[in-house]
Amino acid sequence: MSKKNKETEVVKHHLIQRRKPNRSIGGDLAIYIFLILVGIAMVFPLVYAINAALKPLDELFMFPPKVFARNPTLDNFADLFVNMSKSTVTFSRYVFNTVFMTAAGTAGHLLIASMGAFVLAKYEFPGGQTFFKMVTVALMFSGYVTQIPNYLIINKLGWIDTYWAVVIPAFAFPMGFFLMKQFMEGLPSSLIEAAKIDGASEWRVFTQIVMPNVKPAWLTMIIYSVQALWNNPQSTFIFSEEKKTLVYALNQIQSGGIARTGQAQAVLIIVIAVPITIFMFSESQILETMASSGLKD
Amino acid sequence: MSNQYFNKYFKLRKHEAKVAWKKAKISKMCYLFLLPYALLFTMFYILPVINSIFYSFTYYNILEKPRFIGLHNYISLILEDDVFLIGIKNTFMIAIITGPLGYILSFLFAWLINELPRWIRAITIVVFYAPSISGTLYTIFSVFFRGDSYGYANAFLQDWGFIDAPILWFNDPRYMLPICMVIILWMSLGAGFLSFVAGLQGVDGSQYEAGYMDGIKNRWQELWYITLPNMKPMLMFGAVMTITSSFGVCDVTMALCGYPSTDYAARTVVTHLFDYGFSRFEMGYACAIATMLFLIMILCNKAIQSLLRRVGT
Structure with missing residues (x-):
């Protein structure tokens, strides 16, 4: 048997x-x-x-x-910089605007959202879970719903036609916050306790223990923030030509008719190259973060 | 005797107070960490939603103070505004067709590539995800579907004798929405798709082995009984992403069909919102549109979530 x-x-x-x-x-x-x-x-x-x-x-x-x-x-690319250097706003200015707003918005978002996500993931305190629920509800409606009141609020703050109108709201982007919090929950609590026993302050725990251990989530936050900021023409908040973004320039050039076809293709490549390249180099880390992206009831 | 009792009592109280103080100290630290984000989130997400609901009951044009007019905005939206009804119809058409289809495609492709060798899978993910992450690449479709005979689609159809005259793809109401839907589907492998890919990789292999023992015969049974129940949280996340994006369609239709489009054939709810908010500055009316969109998105999300809870049972 x-x-x-x-x-x-x-x-x-x-x-x-x-x-x-x-x-x-x-x-x-x-x-x-x-x-x-x-x-x-x-x-x-x-x-x-x-x-x-x-x-x-x-x-x-x-x-x-x-x-x-x-x-x-590469003539089309050269044309962009040479031809447009004669216009009032040079092409490189559009590039600078987009790069600056994307970089500043992403950096602030990374710091501020990670700080909040850290305490929500690792400590229990009154109101914490309620707040997180609100963030998940915010994932459920798109930014268009809030665009008009947002305009009114930014108008009241006096930020219309400044970089801040784009940069500061980007800090509060709910998607990055949500993913960061979910990922930090997977971090072993013993790591934090051990550091505390050694006498580290909360801020030290956050900057020296937690953040270095959630690098995959950084990249995920970065890619979503970059995608949102880089691809947005931002034309609702910014009026002056010298503060307009690359995507706005792309739309202008594309509607510029047949004479600018080559340039339009070149700008399009510059615009799409950045998010795709970032994604290609961080793919495995992003997938690692997305493994904890699930929504539980 | 009683003295001893009191001593014990005070000791306990003291201890409790100490614990409470420590908790409060930790909580205080928590609030301090959360404060910057919570402040900005309240200012740019919670407050706008409340404001939007408030302004939707008023007449407000920025220059004058908002004037309370009750449900008037909603009544004229539903009963008098024909263009809004076109927008609602188009939005629902797009959402009902591209939403579920895009969602299923995201899962299907994530599932199909799951067993590919590692590096092939990595390349496939980039290929599938590129349209969604690149954000503006869809504008290239205006070249393929150009209205003259130089556009690929027209040239192809003319060469094969299907049509005599070039079709104005983005000006003819018959073609606008279908083409936009194809493009939206092409872009639909987004965050949900990545979540599915990651989730599938995370399903515990021993469950499959147990499944073979229990007599699971083919990959479909394996999918329904093992894979899907394990993926529920990701399925929820993907659903949220899909619903949010498919009711918020406006980029593609505005960029390709123009704004406003011929006969308003490509108008969506969001386009209508922009029209009243940023072209006519009727903020109250625009907020009524936004509030309706908000309610549609939230209700749809809740409905789909209760549906998804039944997966695999």
Whole structure:
């Protein structure tokens, strides 16, 4: 009896050893083919956009159009800086505005939201859970709902047409706060207690123990904050041309008609390159953070 | 005797006070840490929602003081504003089609790529996520769907003899919304998708092994009985992301179909909100629109969440 038992054990063990017993080769093949087709469809606009930015003017208007550039050049990019240096607001100014607002908003968001997330994740105090519930409710409506009253509030603060109108509200971005708090909950409490026994103050615990251990969540916060700030034309709060953003310039150039087609393609690439590049380099950390992104009841 | 009793009593009290003081000290530290974020969050998220509800009952144009007019804004929105009804209809059309479909696609692709080798999976994630993270890449579709015969779609259809004259894709009300929906679907693999990918990686492998023992025969059973119940929190998160974005559609329709669009065929609730808020400065009316949008989003979220609780049971 024991021998037979052992035999079945071995058979079962063998079944488990093959990683996926419930998979057919045909099914796997069908999935791969499907994924490749969908992947090509998904990536086509991106490939096309990159190539269009590298095309010299005559190729841009060639008919029938070709996807890949034959004589790739960087003329379109150079045009952006050279041609637009004659306009009242140079292209580099738009770049500076966007970079400054994105960097300042993201840095503040990272610090302020992490501080709040830390105490919510690691301590219990009256009102804490209620506050977190409110943040999750804020995830449920998009920023458009609050745009009009936000405008009125910022108007009252006198921030209209300053960088602050964009930078300060970005600190309160709920998505980053939510993800950071969820991720910090996974941090072992013994780490914090050990530091406390050694006599570290809360601020020290936060800056020297907690923050270095949640680097994946930083990157996630950064990518979402950058995505929100970088891609927003911000034209509701900012009126003066010299404070407008890159995406605003992109919209202007795109509506500038056929003569600026090449430039429009080049700006588009500059605009999309930043979030995609950040994502590519931080992908594994972001996925690590997203593993704790779940909403529990 | 009684003295001893009192002593004990005071000692206990003293101890309790000490504990309470320590707790209060920790709480104080907590409040201090939370304060900056809580302040900004209140100012830019809670207060605006309250303000929005308040102004929705008033006539307010920034120059004059808000004047209370009761439900008038809501009544004229629903009974008199034909354009708003178009916006509501379009928003719901977009949300009902792209919302569930985008959600299912996010999960489907996350699930399909889950078993790919590590580095292939990493590349696939970038490819699938790029449209959503790049934010403005969708404007390239205005080249594909250009209204003259130089646009790819028109050139292709003309070459094959399906049409004689180029179609004005973004000016013809028949085509505007369907094309926008395709583009929104193309962009729908967003934060929810990443959450699904991460969640699938985190499902404990031994549960699958136990499943094989218990007679799970194919990948569909495995999906329903093991994978999905494990993924519930991520499914909730993904649903929140999807609902929020699919009711808030305006970027794609405004950028591609114009603002205002021909016959208001691509008007959404948010576009209408911008129209009244930032073009006509009828803030009270715009706030009524915002409040309705807020209620739609929250109610829809609650409904979907109670639905998702039943997954895998």
